[in-house]
Amino acid sequence: MVDILHRVGIKSSVDDVYKALSTRDGVAGWWTADTRGESKVGENLKLRFTTGGVDIGGFDIKVLELDPAKRVVWQVADGPEDWVGSRISFDLKQEGEHAIVLFKHQGWKEPSESMHHCSTKWGTFMMSLKSLVETGKGTPSPDDIKIDNWN
């Protein structure tokens, strides 16, 4: 079992970071502009992605935990086969002027090339989250940072 792990520090309160992780409009501001559904425990967020105007699919994400200013946990309900059933979590804590986000995407069956790609891509999305909270503007899809020939 291999995991994708990241750590970013955001000059803000954990409350503001929690808001960006726990609301549909927040997620739309750093991951993908086309975020639909409900960010409520037991409900699904529906993330859709395009590149160059072409639909490249997306994920349905079930919200498992919403613990204000502390923790958000999702489970992938639908999407690419290697994503389905995997868990994505964000743990928050305040360290001085920084809200620290410990990110985990767990449940990958193997360290595939796709997983290498997603690890780098998650890093850029965590930097997008940081930018959104610090400046009011992230780089969600379709304006996300392109890292390779897959996106």
Add this chain to the structure above:
Amino acid sequence: MVDILHRVGIKSSVDDVYKALSTRDGVAGWWTADTRGESKVGENLKLRFTTGGVDIGGFDIKVLELDPAKRVVWQVADGPEDWVGSRISFDLKQEGEHAIVLFKHQGWKEPSESMHHCSTKWGTFMMSLKSLVETGKGTPSPDDIKIDNWN
């Protein structure tokens, strides 16, 4: 055992990416400007980092493999305890106009908070490598992208 994995695609030939990974001047262009030593199998590269003008340490990296246009492997000879003995590898292949880099940092004893940090940081350094090869300018330390309260 947990690994840090990344994938970037660079609009260039694998030869140009190999050069940026296998020479001292190349590494100084994307990882840290203060790169000393020799990039020869069995020799050590000495990477040193500063932030805000303050020395924050670094790594001595033994070069284990240099396989032109295909693979570079390093082992950490000296540095922070959780880095010593770990292995860093870069596998290269051409896919159309992109040189693909599959990055692995293996041998972490536990998924510590430091490892989360290094995972995100490696992602930004792989994007620095991409920028160096595509545009001639990377973002090596001390001009590296700051991701959290540790750097």
